Amino acid sequence: MSTPAAPPVPTDEVVTICRDLLRIDTTNTGDPLTSAGERLAAEYVAGRLAEVGVDSQIVESAPGRASLVARIPGTDPGRGALLVHGHLDVVPADAAEWTFPPFAGELHDGYLWGRGAIDMKDFDAMVLAVVRDWQRTGIRPPRDIVLAFTADEEAGGRYGAHHLVDRHRDLFDGCTEAIGEVGGFSYTVSDDLRLYLIETAEKGINWLRLHTRGRPGHGSMVHDDNAITALSEAVARVGRHQFPVVVTPTVRDFLTEVSELLGITFDPDDPELTIAKLGPVANMIGATIRNTANPTRLAAGYKENVIPSRASATLDCRILPGQDQQFLEQLRELIGPDVEIEHVERQPPIETSFDGPLVDAMAAALRYVDPGARVVPYMLSGGTDAKAFQQLGIRCFGFTPLRLPADLNFSALFHGIDERVPVEGLQFGVRVLDRFLRQS
Incomplete structure (x- = not known):
């Protein structure tokens, strides 16, 4: 007798969580004296996790410069843990240049608008939505999952991921692989074929x-x-x-x-x-x-x-x-x-090969939700917190799944005016991430 398929994770909550996060101004100016909001965002994440029984630790590298780490136990603690990381800070935004206020979290025309919508509070919200559903329904991942929500990524991570790696590396004990930004987004080739770009390298x-x-x-x-x-x-x-x-x-x-x-x-x-x-x-x-x-x-x-x-x-x-x-x-x-x-x-730049069970799980999860999906490796022109975590010997990938409208200029939204994420893309990401983490 076959085991019944796991029920799909609900996707409505991700929009609420993402909107809440967008309304917390976490502007990172590059100057600790004028940056804001990272502690408030970390406390918000801690609260959403605590509501479903997940303990977390907030680590401050300087007053207000806060990151959060939590561990979700898996069914096989002998396996290497998977690190899932996203940053909470955003680059500055000039409200006079935007259609909607950048920290209002406006829902309009099928998009959620705001600074951080795709860089990268969308993924933070996806992770929280999946973990909260798992806790409510009693699902355990196949291996330990370490969650890291970091400060200061937009200024190089010295007050965020690098501080965690330098001062609190025990929080990542057992982690062998990681996913974070920027990858898993779609590029439409035709009506029945979409490439999903998985980041396996990034420039220094x-x-x-x-x-x-x-x-x-x-x-x-x-x-x-x-x-x-x-x-x-x-x-x-x-x-x-x-x-x-x-x-x-x-x-x-x-x-x-x-x-x-x-x-x-x-x-x-x-x-x-x-x-x-x-x-x-x-x-x-x-x-x-x-x-x-x-x-x-x-x-x-x-x-x-x-x-x-x-x-x-x-x-x-x-x-x-x-x-x-x-x-x-x-x-x-x-x-x-x-x-x-x-x-x-x-x-330094980082690069890994495009192979192994984790890559297979990414491809399978994308195809499960989008039968027209095909994965390809690519190099990110920017940098991410992976530069810090790879120092621990962790193999890092960019995988923050989003199905995008074919005509959306996705790359222009990073640090750009009118940053926004499609609501259907957010919901798609939750379904893919849920499937991926169950199978990885």
């Missing part, structure tokens, strides 16, 4: 400051040694520069498979021809075939009629696996010998 982070020095003086004088002029010229060269194309194994696998499915030719020597035909995901994939360096901040001067002696600029650099030394040599040649380089934040 290297946040740099450039400094120039010059002779100070009066703003009314002729002046040939201006720190701002020297800095501006260097920054302009960086901002306009395209670094050489480098196709890594993960990106090659993705482009090869996508090309076959789309019926187009993939030329490894000119991958941009293929990427240009990928529609909404082209911008995200295009950033994974070369190193990038984007100027993001400028600082100089203290008075209109004073030429300063020093000027500074910040670069957000994202480095492909194996390219760190080459990138720095190329950057030095680009900016010239007289510009000082200061390393502000440096985290």
Whole structure:
């Protein structure tokens, strides 16, 4: 006699939880003095878990900079535990630029709007919805699941995941694999075929400051040694520069498979021809075939009629696996010998293979909910808390399942204006995550 299938997890609660989280302003400015709300969000998560009998621990790295960790016991404690992690902080949002207030959690036109809707309070809500249903119905996962809701991911994780790894690594005892952002989202090929991109690699982070020095003086004088002029010229060269194309194994696998499915030719020597035909995901994939360096901040001067002696600029650099030394040599040649380089934040790229039982479970869960699903590996152009957790020897994947409308420019919503998540996508994610965690 066959065992009856487990009843599907209810999906209504995920919308309520996600809306609650969006209404907690957890803006991370990068400055502990002006960041807000992470402790409130961690306490909200702790309360939702406590309501169904799950104990959790809130860890503060500094006043208000709070992360939360909980463990759900599995039926086989001898197996390696699975880490499921999501961050609670969000990047700043200017309400004047948005259709709806960014921290109002508006429901409109089939979407839930708000800063963090897809980065990544949607996944936080999915995890809570699944765990709460399991606790109410007596379901136990096949192995221990460690939940981590972290602070400070948007500023590199020093007050969040890296603090947990450095100071509280015992909370992750036994963890061998992990899922977090950004992966498991759909890319529509046709009515009956959708690719779901699973993150198996991500670029490294290297946040740099450039400094120039010059002779100070009066703003009314002729002046040939201006720190701002020297800095501006260097920054302009960086901002306009395209670094050489480098196709890594993960990106090659993705482009090869996508090309076959789309019926187009993939030329490894000119991958941009293929990427240009990928529609909404082209911008995200295009950033994974070369190193990038984007100027993001400028600082100089203290008075209109004073030429300063020093000027500074910040670069957000994202480095492909194996390219760190080459990138720095190329950057030095680009900016010239007289510009000082200061390393502000440096985290290495990560990469794993696209195989094994966990990958099989992801694919099976997606196909169970969407028979038109097909999984492919890809590289994330940004960085996540996986950079911290991989230091513990944990194999990390990006798997936050979402089925998206075919015409939605998903990548533009990350740190963008009018960030929003489709309600049906949230509910889809709960069903997939429930199935995945039962089978993993």
